[in-house]
Amino acid sequence: MLATATTATLVGVDGHVVTVEVHTSNGLPSFTIVGLPDAACREARDRVRAAVLSSGLDWPDSRVTVNLAPSGLRKGGAVLDVAMAVAVLAVTEQVPAESLRGKAFLGELGLDGAVRGTAGVLPLTDALRDDAVVVASEAYHVALAASPRDVHPVRTLGELASVLAGRAPWPDPPPVPPQPSPVPVPDLSDVIGQPSARRAVEVAAAGGHHLLMLGPPGAGKTMLARRLVGLLPALSRQCAMEATRVQSAAGLPLPTGLATRPLLRSPHHTATVTALIGGGTNAIRPGEISLAHRGVLFLDELGEFAPSVLDAMRQPLEEGVVRVSRALGTCSFPTRFLLVAAMNPCPCGQAGRPNSCRCSDLVRQRYLRRLSGPLLDRFDLRIQVRPPDPDQLLDGIRGEPTVAVASRVAAARERAASRGVEANVELTGEQLEHFAPLTPAAHAALRERLRGGLLSGRGLHRVRCVALTLCDLAGDEPLVDAERLDEALMLRASVGNLHAPVAAGAAP
Structure with a gap:
């Protein structure tokens, strides 16, 4: 039978x-x-x-x-x-x-x-x-x-x-289980001083731009990164479904219904390629870059990650999907996340401080070379985070709270949604030409940087996206002029120049 x-x-x-x-x-x-x-x-x-x-x-x-x-x-x-x-x-x-x-x-x-x-x-x-x-x-x-x-x-x-067998009706649905109290999100007002770094975090959240922060220990890099996720708006139903599917497949605890808040994933720097990208032996499982889908992936101590692990992220960052092939088969995982990374300027962490760094120039350059050029090119925002002023720390004057900054981020995201994307970072070159035209002065400045080898083709596209995000945050017309372009270029400072003792956010 x-x-x-x-x-x-x-x-x-x-x-x-x-x-x-x-x-x-x-x-x-x-x-x-x-x-x-x-x-x-x-x-x-x-x-x-x-x-x-x-x-x-x-x-x-x-x-x-x-x-x-x-x-x-x-x-x-x-x-x-x-x-x-x-x-x-x-x-x-x-x-x-x-x-x-x-x-x-x-x-x-x-x-x-x-x-x-x-x-x-x-x-x-x-x-x-x-x-x-x-x-x-x-x-x-x-x-x-x-x-x-x-x-x-x-x-x-x-x-x-x-x-x-027809001997009983279907059981009644179980009651909705009580939801645990939400974990409070750290407030941005806890970060004292650091106006340039706070500005970069706001721009990153508003446009979905990948952010690299470089500075000595204790400057506030981790504090800023962990508060960025609180600036992001709630996920749309489609994005919530995508994120919840990944979390469900990975066996993570789920709320009742869909996960509507972006997740923050922060793997340790000893993570392997399989842990970060996905894979496995008996079953192909999503990695950290997929678990952070529609959320934030925070890589603390970026310089301590294995170079092969970091370079494995290059294609997923560009395409928004990773294809993992094993003997058991091939799987595709979504990987649209906001990458935030923090690292010290050198192994001892004191580069830039007079008479403090114990590393030679060769050691510092070798440390930075752990990050490949193509990976660095995918960071739209690259800033130096200097220690806050002692007077500001002692006075304890707090900055804008998360609620105030998140409202500007939400408004910028709404303007991006009117263009058919979740964030400006997803705009294509053709869409940028339509939604964010360049003024003649901005066009000339970009031409000069391209000819001088200071920008790649990808960097050109990302700088224009950042400039458009700056317009959205200010509520201005989406026209990339020289002023917006200069700020976007300042936020994309060369990592090699970040060792120089200059003010945070200085132009390369």
Whole structure:
């Protein structure tokens, strides 16, 4: 006899529909799973059998073969357990085979018959567009966020069998779980002084521009970076869905519904290429650059990261997607994030302070060469953060709070949205020509820098984007004049010149 049930498996951050086919035949009692299951999926034969018997249901005393179609797609995890169990119940006529039609089943089974949630419920539910989805009660609200169609929660396999057999109605949805108190976002007013650095953080948040801060220890680089995420506006539904899909696939704790606030991810400088970019052996999982999608990726102590790890980010930064290829297959992960990095000017961190640095010029240059030129070219804003004035620190005069700066950032983002993008950094060259024309003076200044080798083609595009963001923050007409261009160029100072004892933000 043959019975089928519908479910889905996770590949990267995308769900793929899987049909579970269960066949029983004469022969020695056995339970075989075919169709490229991984180790966790193959172990389902023990979980499913124990769950069925613990639920007071009968297990077939015959040869049972389970095929996971399509057979060429690798299946992973325990999310297929419930679909296998109900297909076994259908093939043994303990539930009607017709009751499985139009439904999809997602969940892991405990040995006592409990139905448990798994990672990736949101993208898995999103992949099952034509079916009502049966999930564990704990995953109900996450699955419901993927689509307003029918989602049925169940707690145990026995409860599900009673519903499918027509002996009981669908259980009531669980109450919305209490949400933990939001972690307070550090306020920008905590940063005393640093007007140039605060300006750069505001521009970065408003236009989505990547920011590199270089300065000695204790200057406030980390404080500024951790407060930047509080300046970003709430995510649109589309961006929230993209970010939540990645977080769900990675097994991160999710709120009730979609994650509407941008995340801040801050990996340690010992992170490997796989940890940062994504990959793995048994399953291809998203890395830190994907977990920071539509949020902020903060790389503290940038000079301590392995150069190969940093250079692996170059293509994802440019394209907004990373394609990870392994022997198991190829996955694409979204990577549209705001990169904020902080580093010391030299190994001892005291370069620029008179009679303080213990590093030779050769040591300092070698330290900076850990950052490749192509990677540096992708930072739209490169500033020097100097220690704050002692009088300002002692007086404790606080600057603008996050609320005031965030309102300007939100207004600038709204103007970018009117151009069809989330932030100005996403504008193409053709769009810039239309939305941000150059004045003759600005055009001449850019021509001179291009001829002198002070700007690359990418740098030209990014400088114009930054200048447009400056116009948006000021509420001016989107016309890039010499004044806006000069400020944009000042914010893109050469890292090599940042060792010179000049004021922060000085032009290269």
